[in-house]
Amino acid sequence: MWSPDMSPSATAAVTDTAAPAPATGKGFVQVEGLGKAYTPDQPVFADVDFSIARGEFVCVIGHSGCGKTTILNVLAGLDTASSGHVVMDGREITGPSLDRGVVFQGHALMPWLTVRSNIAFAVRSRWPGWSRAQVDEQVRKYVEMVGLLPAIDRKPAQLSGGMKQRVGIARAFAIQPKMLLLDEPFGALDALTRGAIQEELMAIVRQTRQTVFMITHDVDEAILLADRILLMRNGGQTARGWEPGGIAEVVTNPLPRERSRAELHKLDGYYALRNDIVDFLVSRAHPA
Numbered sequence: 692m693w694s695p696d697m698s699p700s701a702t703a704a705v706t707d708t709a710a711p712a713p714a715t716g717k718g719f720v721q722v723e724g725l726g727k728a729y730t731p732d733q734p735v736f737a738d739v740d741f742s743i744a745r746g747e748f749v750c751v752i753g754h755s756g757c758g759k760t761t762i763l764n765v766l767a768g769l770d771t772a773s774s775g776h777v778v779m780d781g782r783e784i785t786g787p788s789l790d791r792g793v794v795f796q797g798h799a800l801m802p803w804l805t806v807r808s809n810i811a812f813a814v815r816s817r818w819p820g821w822s823r824a825q826v827d828e829q830v831r832k833y834v835e836m837v838g839l840l841p842a843i844d845r846k847p848a849q850l851s852g853g854m855k856q857r858v859g860i861a862r863a864f865a866i867q868p869k870m871l872l873l874d875e876p877f878g879a880l881d882a883l884t885r886g887a888i889q890e891e892l893m894a895i896v897r898q899t900r901q902t903v904f905m906i907t908h909d910v911d912e913a914i915l916l917a918d919r920i921l922l923m924r925n926g927g928q929t930a931r932g933w934e935p936g937g938i939a940e941v942v943t944n945p946l947p948r949e950r951s952r953a954e955l956h957k958l959d960g961y962y963a964l965r966n967d968i969v970d971f972l973v974s975r976a977h978p979a
């Protein structure tokens with residue numbers, strides 16, 4: 692797995708630390724009984740169960756603080772849960788791995804390296820035995836995929852925010868991870884750039900049949916991209932005592948899989964779906 696704050700030596704040391712686990716025959720990714728408590732007796736979330744099928748795009752939506760990033764970090768192997776476990780492709784996730792590519796809101800590129808070298812660094816970590824030509828071919832393929840070939844020899848300071856985020860996406864795809872983890876990757880972009888990159892991401896995901904878990908605060912982004920949307924409620928103090936957060940509802944996207952941002956609002960079922968998610972966020976996401 693590519694993690695932006697890994698030093699070269701740390702990256703070199705990363706191997707697949709996933710321990711073999713019995714094949715469950717359920718989802719490609721199986722999350723069972725996941726819980727996290729930073730404060731004893733006041734878990735942020737508890738009993739989180741969900742699965743992700745191979746090639747599925749799952750989005751999670753919920754208010755700030757419900758635990759979305761914590762769950763993503765557990766899936767990435769960067770954080771450990773207080774209870775429960777995650778199995779991917781028959782192996783329990785116990786640490787970071789190049790099997791999982793992560794893109795955060797901040798692009799986290801190495802500022803002293805060009806686009807080419809930033810991505811080549813990740814590719815060489817994934818396939819240490821590859822020749823220079825093999826690495827370069829892989830880098831060019833994914834830089835081209837995000838439309839950045841003309842900027843391949845520029846450094847991050849010479850790129851716009853949208854271009855930097857594209858490099859982060861290219862880098863995550865270039866290691867051909869089994870699962871892509873996206874934590875609000877477009878949160879800092881203007882609406883126009885955001886729309887363009889969403890469409891690009893959707894095209895690449897469809898083409899590569901990539902399995903994706905993505906956090907977003909943008910309801911339309913989730914409706915555009917996701918096959919299923921997990922709605923998370925916040926934990927909190929109630930008259931009955933502390934209630935942990937968790938997955939409150941799972942929505943299957945009924946819209947045709949081939950959809951575009953421009954046509955989204957014209958599709959049958961779009962407004963019903965949108966209203967249901969917005970209503971959840973307004974009325975059902977906090978403990979009563």
Ligand SMILES: Nc1ncnc2c1ncn2[C@@H]1O[C@H](COP(=O)(O)OP(=O)(O)OP(=O)(O)O)[C@@H](O)[C@H]1O
Binds near residue numbers: 753755757762
């Ligand atoms: N290292 C930590 N120590 C203590 N509390 C933490 C720590 N990390 C996260 N938390 C708390 O856990 C809760 C969930 O955090 P998390 O970042 O997973 O939420 P989130 O849903 O991703 O929020 P946002 O949408 O704002 O990014 C928050 O209340 C946060 O303050």
